[in-house]
Amino acid sequence: MDEIQTVVVGAGVVGIAVARNLVRAGHEVLLLETENRIAQHTSSRNSQVIHAGIYYTPGSWRAKLCVSGKQMLYDYCADRHVPFENTQKLIVAASESHLAKIPSLIANAVANSVHDLVEISVEDAIRLEPELACHGAILSPSTGIVDAPAFILSLLGEAESEGAFVAFGSPLERVVPVDGGFELHVGDAETTQLKCVNLINAAGLGAWDVARNINGFPAAHIPEQYFAKGSWFSVSGPAPFERLIYPMPDDESLGVHYTRDLGGGFRFGPDLQYLEPPCVDYSADSSQANAFENSVRRWWPALPNGAMQPDGCGIRPRTARDGQLQSDFVFSGPGDHGVTGLVQMFGVESPGLTSAMAIAGVVAEMLEHPSL
Numbered sequence: 001m002d003e004i005q006t007v008v009v010g011a012g013v014v015g016i017a018v019a020r021n022l023v024r025a026g027h028e029v030l031l032l033e034t035e036n037r038i039a040q041h042t043s044s045r046n047s048q049v050i051h052a053g054i055y056y057t058p059g060s061w062r063a064k065l066c067v068s069g070k071q072m073l074y075d076y077c078a079d080r081h082v083p084f085e086n087t088q089k090l091i092v093a094a095s096e097s098h099l100a101k102i103p104s105l106i107a108n109a110v111a112n113s114v115h116d117l118v119e120i121s122v123e124d125a126i127r128l129e130p131e132l133a134c135h136g137a138i139l140s141p142s143t144g145i146v147d148a149p150a151f152i153l154s155l156l157g158e159a160e161s162e163g164a165f166v167a168f169g170s171p172l173e174r175v176v177p178v179d180g181g182f183e184l185h186v187g188d189a190e191t192t193q194l195k196c197v198n199l200i201n202a203a204g205l206g207a208w209d210v211a212r213n214i215n216g217f218p219a220a221h222i223p224e225q226y227f228a229k230g231s232w233f234s235v236s237g238p239a240p241f242e243r244l245i246y247p248m249p250d251d252e253s254l255g256v257h258y259t260r261d262l263g264g265g266f267r268f269g270p271d272l273q274y275l276e277p278p279c280v281d282y283s284a285d286s287s288q289a290n291a292f293e294n295s296v297r298r299w300w301p302a303l304p305n306g307a308m309q310p311d312g313c314g315i316r317p318r319t320a321r322d323g324q325l326q327s328d329f330v331f332s333g334p335g336d337h338g339v340t341g342l343v344q345m346f347g348v349e350s351p352g353l354t355s356a357m358a359i360a361g362v363v364a365e366m367l368e369h370p371s372l
Contacts (some may be wrong), residue, residue: 004030006198007184009172009210011035012043013152013356014348015202020159021360022367027198029164032186034171034206039152041280042204042349045314047232047259047270050074050084050144051351054091055249058111061329061362066351067113069358070142073151076357082151083262089143089244090125092134094298098248099136105248106138116141131240133301143244147262148353155356175199175214181341198367201344205280205317211344221337223319223330223346227278230270231285233292234311239266240300247299256295267311268296274321284310316349329359333366340370 008019011033023029035041050073056063077084093099106117118139120128125137156166167186174185181197201210208225211217245258260266271288275281289308297303318327330346337344343366348359366372 002192002194004028004194004196006030006200007032007182007194007196008200008202010201010203010206011038011156011166011168012041012202012204013039013148013155013353014043014204014345014359015200016152016155016159017356017360018200018202018363019164020155020162021357021364022200023159023162023164025364029159030194030196031159031164031166032170032172032184033166033168036168038156038166039149042314042316042352043152044148045282045312046148046350046353048145048148048261048353049244049259049351050086050146051354052089052109052116052140052142053112053114053351054105054109054117054140055254056112056351057326057328058108060326061331062326062351062355063112065329065355065358065362069351069355072357073146073354074144076154077146077151080154082154083147084144084151085262086142086144087243087260089140089246090129090132090134091138091140091246091248092125092132092299093136094134094247096135098250101248102136102138114142129241129243129245131300131302132245133299145244145259145262146353151353172203172210173213175210175217177215177339196341198341199343200363201342202348202363204348205315207317207344207346207348208278211346214342217339218337221332221344224321225278225346226318226321226327227275227280228316228318228321228349229273229275229281229313230316231273231288231313232267232269232311233289233308234265234267235303235307235309239264240302241266245299247295256292258296258300268292268308269311270314275315280315282313282315284313286310317347318349319347329355331362331366333372334370335366335372341367343367
């Protein structure tokens, strides 16, 4: 039976960031990936936004790791010449009733150590973005966009250069805790067995399946599972805005917003639709176009009729479904479940891309200090 020190399950942005961090700290690392390529799910099906850390519950993992991860991401991209842009973002009050939300949103950001938000007038907002219609806005100077595939490939290249390697087409079928680590049964048709000392569950949408496949692992340490599907629609033509445009949040999502990429493309979304039971469904629904148009036209009145076309979708893994309670990242280490060498992550959705390098630090701490 082959033996390796540390196995990371899932070659998305978080799994790769964790592998890179651990191999640079001296671990022997293997990445197990079910798919035949890296980052085929949540990591490649998002808005590629570098989030500022505005909306999340103060003290939550999402809040703390977004703020620290944002700076790490900006610094990394600048040092490694990964394409990015500090675009800024406008959070707009599409109606007068939304103006009342501005003070509380700014206060929430300050509680998260985001101190650069600026409330601006209608005139200033339209001066910045002439196509915009609103009753007021918040300017977020530290929001940006990143070439997510380039960032992920850069992380992977550094991990591999330090000695980590990836096994594609390698679903983890069963985990048996044994003395000194774990016995892993990998593969569909022909099962391969290997042994490791440390096991990191960074499987994203598949994290719950990995946890359930660990022999004897108590179900009480596996959180609730919800999959929130979000679709995007695009419009042909030149980009109408330079900055990202978000409406004031009023539900479990941030509302249908405008993002653009570094190549000049732009799109609107995502919306929010829970998949019941949780499943992977990336099918597009063109019948949503009218709802998207009506939502966007509140703050972009020049949107042409019938212009919206489906432009992909993604799925956010969540641990809670409650309009009054935000889903948070869940980290479960030896100090929580008592299994030495095992770290599990659940519900790593947005801002997972922004937070990836900071998340890698949390995992390393949990391995180094099992009581955490």
